[in-house]
Amino acid sequence: MTTKTRLYGDELAAFESELDALRVETLAQVGEADARHIRRMRGFVQGSAIAGRGLLMFGWGPVSWVAGVLALATAKIVENMEIGHNVMHGQYDWMNDPSLHSATYEWDIVCDGDHWRHSHNVEHHDHTNVIGKDHDFGYGMLRLSDQQRWKKATLLQPLWYALLAMNFQWGVAIHDIKIGRFLKGRMPRAEFRERMRPFLRKAGRQLFKDYVLFPALAFWQWPRVLLGNLAANLIRNLWTNAIIFCGHFTEQVQTYTPREVADETRGQWYLRQIQGSSNLEGSRLFHLLTGELSHQIEHHLFPDLPAPRYVQMAPRVREICARYGVHYNTGGFWKQYGGVLARIFRYALPPRRRLAPA
Amino acid sequence: MPSNQPKERVSIVRRVLRSPLLAPLNQAEAWSRLASALNPAWSLVESRARVVRVVDEAPGVRSLWLKPNRRFGGFQPGQHALLELEVNGARQGRCFSFSSAPGPDGLVRLTIKRKESGRVSAAAHALKPGQVVRLGRAQGAFAPRTPDQPLLMLAAGSGMTPMMSLLMAMANAGSGRDVVLVQSASTPGDLLFAAQLDELAARLPGLRRHAHASANRGRLDAPAIAALVPDWASREAMLCGPDGFMATVEAMYAQAGLADRLASESFGRRAAPVDPGAASHAVQFNGARFDVASGQSLLDGAEAAGLQPRFGCRRGICRTCQCRKLGGTVLNQLTGQLSGPGEELIQLCISTPQSALELAP
Numbered sequence: 001m002t003t004k005t006r007l008y009g010d011e012l013a014a015f016e017s018e019l020d021a022l023r024v025e026t027l028a029q030v031g032e033a034d035a036r037h038i039r040r041m042r043g044f045v046q047g048s049a050i051a052g053r054g055l056l057m058f059g060w061g062p063v064s065w066v067a068g069v070l071a072l073a074t075a076k077i078v079e080n081m082e083i084g085h086n087v088m089h090g091q092y093d094w095m096n097d098p099s100l101h102s103a104t105y106e107w108d109i110v111c112d113g114d115h116w117r118h119s120h121n122v123e124h125h126d127h128t129n130v131i132g133k134d135h136d137f138g139y140g141m142l143r144l145s146d147q148q149r150w151k152k153a154t155l156l157q158p159l160w161y162a163l164l165a166m167n168f169q170w171g172v173a174i175h176d177i178k179i180g181r182f183l184k185g186r187m188p189r190a191e192f193r194e195r196m197r198p199f200l201r202k203a204g205r206q207l208f209k210d211y212v213l214f215p216a217l218a219f220w221q222w223p224r225v226l227l228g229n230l231a232a233n234l235i236r237n238l239w240t241n242a243i244i245f246c247g248h249f250t251e252q253v254q255t256y257t258p259r260e261v262a263d264e265t266r267g268q269w270y271l272r273q274i275q276g277s278s279n280l281e282g283s284r285l286f287h288l289l290t291g292e293l294s295h296q297i298e299h300h301l302f303p304d305l306p307a308p309r310y311v312q313m314a315p316r317v318r319e320i321c322a323r324y325g326v327h328y329n330t331g332g333f334w335k336q337y338g339g340v341l342a343r344i345f346r347y348a349l350p351p352r353r354r355l356a357p358a
Numbered sequence: 359m360p361s362n363q364p365k366e367r368v369s370i371v372r373r374v375l376r377s378p379l380l381a382p383l384n385q386a387e388a389w390s391r392l393a394s395a396l397n398p399a400w401s402l403v404e405s406r407a408r409v410v411r412v413v414d415e416a417p418g419v420r421s422l423w424l425k426p427n428r429r430f431g432g433f434q435p436g437q438h439a440l441l442e443l444e445v446n447g448a449r450q451g452r453c454f455s456f457s458s459a460p461g462p463d464g465l466v467r468l469t470i471k472r473k474e475s476g477r478v479s480a481a482a483h484a485l486k487p488g489q490v491v492r493l494g495r496a497q498g499a500f501a502p503r504t505p506d507q508p509l510l511m512l513a514a515g516s517g518m519t520p521m522m523s524l525l526m527a528m529a530n531a532g533s534g535r536d537v538v539l540v541q542s543a544s545t546p547g548d549l550l551f552a553a554q555l556d557e558l559a560a561r562l563p564g565l566r567r568h569a570h571a572s573a574n575r576g577r578l579d580a581p582a583i584a585a586l587v588p589d590w591a592s593r594e595a596m597l598c599g600p601d602g603f604m605a606t607v608e609a610m611y612a613q614a615g616l617a618d619r620l621a622s623e624s625f626g627r628r629a630a631p632v633d634p635g636a637a638s639h640a641v642q643f644n645g646a647r648f649d650v651a652s653g654q655s656l657l658d659g660a661e662a663a664g665l666q667p668r669f670g671c672r673r674g675i676c677r678t679c680q681c682r683k684l685g686g687t688v689l690n691q692l693t694g695q696l697s698g699p700g701e702e703l704i705q706l707c708i709s710t711p712q713s714a715l716e717l718a719p
Binding site: 030031032033034035036042043046090093094095096097099101103104204205208209213 | 448
């Protein structure tokens with residue numbers, strides 16, 4: 001297990017200013033190429049969605065069904081990860097394009113945009129991997145660190161995880177409602193109802209679109225469309241879940257306590273973002289399908305820079321980390337995802353039953 | 359009531375068609391993007407125009423002839439519109455006056471002076487025929503107040519553009535109105551539309567022209583205007599040009615007690631000087647936080663803090679910079695009215711803070 005690196009005094013200040021300088025340097029290059037990229041992605045998503053839904057509605061036979069499912073799943077994945085997630089971070093606000101603005105964008109997923117902007121942009125990005133404050137850590141279901149309490153039900157967490165992965169969009173959607181707090185009686189019923197409303201509205205629309213409207217438009221082909229949409233949503237759920245879990249729950253990732261991060265400076269915040277996140281290595285196409293979340297470290301350092309810039313920044317961040325002796329957690333998909341699964345199994349057991357690491 | 363039934367049925371049909379449940383099939387934006395993929399000038403939601411030709415009018419001044427799409431909806435002579443261009447990927451807009459009269463071919467002309475630091479004017483000068491731009495709907499009401507009174511037009515620099523539009527419209531209508539045009543520019547070569555004005559003069563029997571080159575004869579000030587047009591006080595007057603020139607003429611009319619005879623149209627920003635001792639207020643805008651002094655517009659303050667809010671006219675007309683104020687009090691610099699403390703829509707360019715503010719787009 002890698003140990004947590006801490007920097008102090010002048011070294012911390014120098015580390016902070018090097019990362020700040022990288023941000024300023026990259027921001028100065030942001031322009032037309034980034035605008036072209038996000039528009040091209042939107043064109044691709046629209047084309048892929050039309051092709052996918054078209055093949056499901058008007059196609060015949062299993063080959064066109066599989067092709068339709070894959071095209072629709074790709075459209076949903078790229079829309080959620082490359083466009084939705086990044087636009088809602090405000091990465092493209094500088095374009096002054098109202099259809100790509102963080103405050104108004106609404107994505108093709110059951111999670112309501114405003115809920116996401118709070119639970120993700122505020123809670124997760126500010127309090128990354130601070131146990132008890134970052135509700136993305138374990139999604140309120142999984143125990144992934146000894147700082148979290150063990151219960152008997154935790155033994156079954158590999159099963160809970162499989163269910164969460166298959167229904168990930170629902171996990172994300174109910175995340176900001178904080179149902180747990182309501183069930184424990186720590187949230188008034190009125191507030192709970194208020195929090196449920198946008199979720200129910202958005203979920204209703206998404207369910208209607210995928211399981212009523214488009215199947216109905218296909219007339220007698222409706223079972224084909226309905227099952228196709230179900231399959232596309234399942235693929236999207238499994239993929240986004242795997243990528244997102246690889247971002248913060250790999251084996252070498254560090255967690256923090258609220259006391260550790262009190263009075264944190266920007267440099268210390270940078271350090272925590274780096275050590276609380278992990279990257280994935282792969283081809284250009286792989287990065288694209290992850291919405292550049294394969295560069296989770298760079299994304300957490302600079303969440304408001306256009307995501308394609310992370311690819312170019314990564315070697316520089318890595319070099320800076322190497323000089324200051326900060327562990328830069330990266331690896332191929334299977335290595336990192338294997339680590340995530342290992343972590344889920346390991347922390348399913350109570351702390352005393354496990355052998356201390358040698 | 360049977361008479362109401364058909365009406366109600368339409369509204370239900372409409373409500374169903376507009377229901378978010380039908381998204382994306384009923385989203386004009388989505389269909390519009392598809393249409394734009396076939397032809398960039400097509401749009402169901404935006405007023406856009408294709409550049410038909412570009413003409414150099416004078417050193418650093420270029421005219422764009424544009425063919426707007428059906429969303430444009432026409433214009434009146436003397437009006438202006440927001441031209442939006444992409445400058446290094448970011449959408450930027452400025453208002454420009456039309457310099458042509460509405461014609462049967464549907465073409466419109468914008469005449470744009472290239473400014474030293476003006477990113478939009480530089481991008482406008484780089485446009486080539488065939489390119490597509492966003493052109494907002496026509497705005498403004500710069501026009502003679504009476505149909506037949508003797509008229510005096512005072513134009514300096516690119517302030518000539520709305521005058522040209524008005525004169526062309528008069529010529530098209532066969533007007534015999536008594537019009538004196540005083541046109542000023544720094545050198546004779548900078549006088550806009552010289553050849554076209556010669557042509558217009560042949561069709562407008564009531565038009566008299568005075569050209570003034572300030573490099574030769576000094577700035578066009580009150581005595582110079584009075585010398586050129588002795589009966590200026592008895593004429594209805596229209597004014598357009600740079601800030602300094604407009605301030606001079608406005609003072610001349612105010613002194614004579616004739617301010618109500620003068621209609622003016624100003625370009626660009628007439629930023630009010632800010633009192634250095636003015637109180638400064640914290641403004642929260644879209645996650646950013648900055649200070650704006652009382653007297654300074656929120657738009658100026660946001661730009662000084664490095665933000666790029668959308669804006670158009672910068673004088674409270676076009677509502678491009680309009681945003682939602684969640685809390686705090688602002689003073690409307692145009693009307694002098696104080697806002698309430700609660701949530702309302704404000705225009706950044708003419709609002710100045712009187713307390714700490716919270717804004718949302």
